[in-house]
Amino acid sequence: MESSSEVQRGSQKMSAIGLIMNQLRRKTSFTERRQKSGSFFWPGESSERRKGAEIKESDDADAKATDPGTDPTTSMDMEITSVVGWGRVKQFLEKLGKKPDSQVLSLSHCDLTATDIVELATLLPFLTQLEVVDLSWNDLVGGSLKALTFKLQHVGKLSLLRLCGCRLTAQDLEALGNGLEAVPLLELLDLSWNAGIGKANLHCLTSRFLPGCNMRELRLVDCQLTDADMTALGRALPVLTNLKHLDLSCNKITAEGIKEMSSSLHASHGLKTLKLHMCGLEEDALSSLGDVLKFIPSLEGLDVSGNKAARGGLARVAKSLALLTHLSCLDIHLCGLTDHDADALVEVLPSLSALTELNISSNKALGDRLQALLPTLPLANMRRLLLNNCGLSTASYQALGSAMSSLVLLESLNLSWNKSVGGHLKLLLGALLSMCKLQELRLSSCDLTTEDVLHLASAAKCGALSNVKQLDLSYNGGVGDTGWAGLLAEAGGLKSLEQLDVSLRPSTPTPASPWIPNLLEALPTLPSLTHLALQHWVLRQDERDKLDNITEKKKKGFLLECDKS
Template sequence: MDTENQRGRDGSQKRSPLDMIMNQLRRKTSFTERKKPSVGRFFRPSENNEKNNVSIPETKETEISEGKNSTQPETESGGVDPEICSVVGWGRVKQFVQKLGKTPDSESLNLSHCDLTATDLLELGTLLPFLAQLEVVDVSWNDLLGGSLQALTVHLQHVGRLKTLKLSGCRLTAEDLGALGEALDTVPLLEILDLSWNSGAGGGNLHCLTSHFGSAGALRELHVVDCQLSEADAMSVGEALPLVPCLEVLDLSSNPLVVRGRENVLSALGYTPHLRSLRLRMCGLDRASLAILGEQLQLLPALEHLDLSCNKESGGGFSAVVMSLSFLTHLRSLDMHSCCLTEENVLELAQVIPCLGDLTDLDLSSNKRVGGVLQTLLPGLPLSKMKRLHLSDCGLSHEAYHALATSMKSFTQLESLSLSWNKSVGTNLRWLLEPLQAGCKLQELGLCSCDLTTEDMLHLESACKRGAMSRLRLLDLSCNGGVGDGGWVSLFGEAGGLKELRELDVSLRPSTSLSASPWMPALLEALHQLPSLCHLALKRWALTPGEREKLQRTASKRNVGLEWDELAAPGIR
């Protein structure tokens, strides 16, 4: 998520005059002419390989590749053979896609991060007539496409079965949005539209698209994340919602909407009764807008996912929203991290939680006042259904922590638990881990900056030994400088109990530096017992040149990415 947000922020920056001139030159050059063979490493080949040659006779394709049909094939009567033409067209599609390091798929075209130019887009448009079965098009993160989207949209009439169109991070302009809007009636089955991280979609330009939403009646998902939406854009969204009554997912995250705009959007939510996912992360919601949202939530009985995180402007004014949650009996995911929740908000949440019997995902992280009253909330949670519980930086009191530890035996489906930056965990980790037995489904465990001790590591070692950590994929033990050398040695000694571990972080705080020499042999041995490990963070640990060489060599053989600092062990120059 952070990586994607960073890309979005980068894509939203204004270009310098030199950058604009260079981009204009590059836009006129196709991918092939610029010859960048390394592009393929950024892509994930299509998984539908079996569909790649649908309706493409092998013999005819071979003939074409051998140059036996250099012109349009004709039938005996002199007409053009449509079947042969189709084969020729598919050959062009394969050539175009393969030069970008991708595997052709007649139903899904993923060309994200391909550094496509306007010339490439023009060629792609001419290939659409040969992709009548196409359902997914993704050309995201090609920032040279801005201003040239019409070269593609004028050909969308040939892919009437299109259901998904992703255009994130393409520097779209008002002209692009207008061209897309005019083409909406040619793709009547379009269900998913993603315009995220296009600053040009904001600034009052969004209406160029939304004014055509009368032709997008099948639209089910609309993603407009971090598009710098203005008040006029938000008003356009509010006016468009009644035109897409089938909408199931609306994501307006990272758009700090101004008062009139966000109130207009929130007031129109009642026109989307089938909404299943509503994401308003970092939208600048205040008390007034939260009151409107509380009223509208009562009209969204199908809602399953609600993200209101990072709305600190509310000043704890979530009472109206919290009390309306009782109407969302199908709610599965609730994210309210970094919302300045008050103790009163948590007590109110405790009253409605029993109504949320389908809840599996709860994130209350970075709300300092949650930790003092969490014990009132836990009894109402559907513990046996919970899969994700994040309580990082919540100021967990010892009473709340022990209440959580007591409940651990009931979290039979829990996959992700984060308690980072809660000092009450230190010296008390055993109470959390002892209820966990072999077969535990836990996959992610966050214990960063929890004041862990050597004794805590011994209990984590014990959990590994009895198989309770056998499914763990991510383990964050960073910023716990209080763990002695013996603690790390004991943990690495039981690496065999972490066979599915993919990411391990044992970094120290930025202001700290310690020698890793006492436990480095144990780590090197552990790497041979961690077949799934792909990332190891050791920042601020000092190593000797010999240790660094051994670790780098071992990690390279195991294909493990290392994140470390160039620090020498004490006494080494």
């Protein structure tokens, strides 16, 4: 059985029955399948006649729009056509449950079929102001994209196109490539989670990139790219002179593949962000990556996280990392870093004076080395420090506490799954009193005590948490009722709070009655709160009713995660 992640990422494997059903669905549009009101045509007309009539109407509108004549009658006809055309757009979108917008077309997860794509294509002449198109997660779009790209000349202002998880084929890529000339302002192209793009098919698109095109961001996450695809991408880089962000995450990339890309990467010397998350990079691939980085000294963000096979290979890329003097974000979480890697990191960090974000989470070997790493960081510039599940030792945690006073711009701190925090939270909170910049604080599964949470309440009362938007205190079953009640009593000091999570582990359901009154009293004083997680707390029916009554009065979109009574 396929995993849910494989299905989500657009796996091309389908059963024989699934293929037959999809062919049947392709012949029936979304609007026909959910017909509730009259269609654009009489019921007896065939789909071919409908398609022909729509295309003829669209072509007539195009001819009128380009006619140089100045006949007032013609102008009036054009205005009428425009009004009628917009009415068709509204009707099409409303049947999909969407509101019409002349600049944004967002139809992700709409179960679109090939017939819908043909119908949408006939509407593009009436959407000349369109800037954003998102057709993601409509897996029946694959194989029918040509009908849409043939009409791209009508949306010349398009700047963002997303086609994630659409089961795109080589023919779709070729059609898209042929249509790129019609959208010269396109800046972002996201084709992630389309397995058909890889398997040596990427050249169908990249070979049609135009010199000097405006493309600034290209996302190809989980597209099953091969070495041949990396070669095709490398050949396109000299054309993509404006490219700033490249995301190749979740593709199995070999050292040879990186070499193929690096051969032309010097042409993208303006690249700002490179993401290679979970690419199965091994030590030799890191060596090749080091050679790549030499060509992009302007790089500001590098993500090589989730590459466990590179364990012990950080030293191979360390010298090149030191050249990235503009690097502001470094993500190396879940890389199985060793003591040798930690030593290499200590040597590199002093050169990264522009660093503002560091994610070294889920590297437990760093738990004893943090006291050596912290002095090498530009602490006064740091905005995000993610240290969750690092196995912080007591000495490392104390070193962090001492460094907190220097982290004056810190906005996000994640210490979840570090047991050394429990019973010692006051060590960190003292420095917050003079900062008040923190927006995200995550302390999930930290063995917090009642006293820890009361210290948190005191910090809130003093205004030290006034900018906090996300507070995660989940999986801390050692906190008593007094702690939760005390924190909620100081809800006024959490005026910016948007997300609060105090869930328990599934194995430890506990009655919430002692502090629920404090929560009910606090909720109206938290105007920005949109997400409250209370999972595995036991609520009486009357308590749940009161909670529902208050949350229903919150603005639309409020999310309450709570077990059913």
